[in-house]
Amino acid sequence: MGRPLLESRNVGRAVFVGDTHTAVDVTQTVLDKYYEDAELVVFLGDYVDRGNTGVENLGLIASMFLEDPRRVIMLRGNHESPLTNPYYGFLDEVTEKLGVASYGGFKEFFQAMPYAVVVNDYLCVHAGIAASLDDVSEIAALPLPDLNPDNPVAFQLLWNDPRDMIEGFVPSVRGEGAFYYGSDVTQRFLQDNSLKGIIRGHEVVDGFREDMDGKVITVFSSRYHGASAGILVLDHEKMEQVRI
C-alpha cells in the first residue's frame, strides 16, 4: 500500500466486492467460494460501520491480502475515515473490543489506503469520478497519507454518485465537497481514458444497479440494508452479477 492508484491489471477472472459494512459472512463466502478460482479479488471499500463486526471483517480481508498481495486489492471507502467512524459505529466497536486508543492504528491504516485501480479496462473506485479529474493517471499524484481524505479530488473519489439524468457535476445532498456526476462527463472520462466502465459501490442497492447504459455498475455487498449482497464476477469478457 501507500500508492493512491495501484498498477493496472489484466486478468482472466476477477471478483469485485462492494460495501460489506461489517458483513463478515459475505467476506467469508467470497473467500470460501470465489477466491480460489479468481486471479484477483477487488474490495471496493466500506468494510466497517453500520454493524458490529467491522474489526473481524477488516481483519479477514487484510489476512487475505497478506497471504497473497497480488491477488487481493483493498480500496478505501468513505467509511475508512474519522469522518464517519464516530457516528456510524466503528469507533464504538473498536473502543469496546480493543480500547479507544486502538482507533489511532485504524486511522493510520485508512489514511494510507489506495483509492483506485484499473482492472481489465474498468476503473474500480469506491464512489466515482471527480470534478477536475481528467486523466486516471492524476490519481497517482494524489497525496498520501490523507486523513479524511482532505484532498478535494480524493474526497470525491470516495463520496460522489452517478446520475444519468444530469450533466456535469451537481452538488450532492451528502454534503459540501460531494457531487453527482452526469452522463456527459462520465462518457468523456471513459473515452479519454480508454475505459470500458466504472465499477463502484457506495450507494445502497439491492445487490446491483446499472447507470449510463451499463457503463457504471454499482455493487453493494452488505447485510444491514435488508436486501441482497451482490458481487460481480468477471470471466474474460463476461460480467456476471451474483447474489450472496
Place this chain on the structure above:
Amino acid sequence: MRLKGRSHGSTWTCSACGAENDEALQVCSSCGGDRAGDLALPQSPESDTFEDKLLLPEPSPEPVDIEEEEKEAERGEPEVPFQPSTIISSPLSAIETTPLPAPDPTFQPTPEPASQPMGEGRYYLVFVNTPAHSLVKSKVPIEFDVFPVITIGRSPENVVVVPDQEVSRKHAELTAEGSKLVLKDLKSKNGTFVYDGKKFEQVTGSVEVKPNTILKFGTGTIVRLVSE
C-alpha cells in the same frame, strides 16, 4: 431528539414518509423507502441515515423536521395515509386502439393523445435524489392542461408528492404563464432552490425556471424539470 427508523416495540417509523411499519419489514410498505438502521447523527436531526451525510464544519442551516410543527398547526385535520398516487405512468399513455381491417395508407396515427395541446411542450420531473431510494430516476408527468397549478409537497393532496420529512406539506408550486414556467416557494421551512450551474440558489417568492433546470426541495430532494 426523536430517532428515525428506530423500532419501538413491534413497529418502526419510516424516516422518509413517517409511516408505521411492522418490525419484520426492512422496506417501508408505504413509500418503499429503506429502513434507516442506525443512530441519528448527533448534530444532524433525523436525517436519512441510509445515505452517508457529512457533518459540515460550517453547517448549512439545519433542516427542520416540520412534521411536529405542522401537526400542531393543523390539529383537527384528519390523518390521511400516504399514497404515492402520482408516481404512476401518465394517464394519457394508455391509449386503446381498435384494429383496422385493412391498413389505410392515408391514415396518420397521432403519437400524442388528442387532448394534448399542439405546439406546447410536455414536461416531467425526474427525481435525481430523494430519501425514498425507490423513487430515484422515476418520472412524474407535469400536465398543465390537467392541473394548471402543479402543487409540490409532502402531503398526499399534492400533484407531486415528495415523501421526504424535510419537505413541507405544501412546499412549492409550478405554473405555466404562456410559454414561461414559474416556480413559487410556498414559504417552505427548509427552502426551495434552483441550480444555476454552480450552486443552488434559494427561491423567495416566484421565479421563472427554464426547462431542464435542476431544483431542490429542502436539503434532500433534487429533481430535474425536463421538457420532452
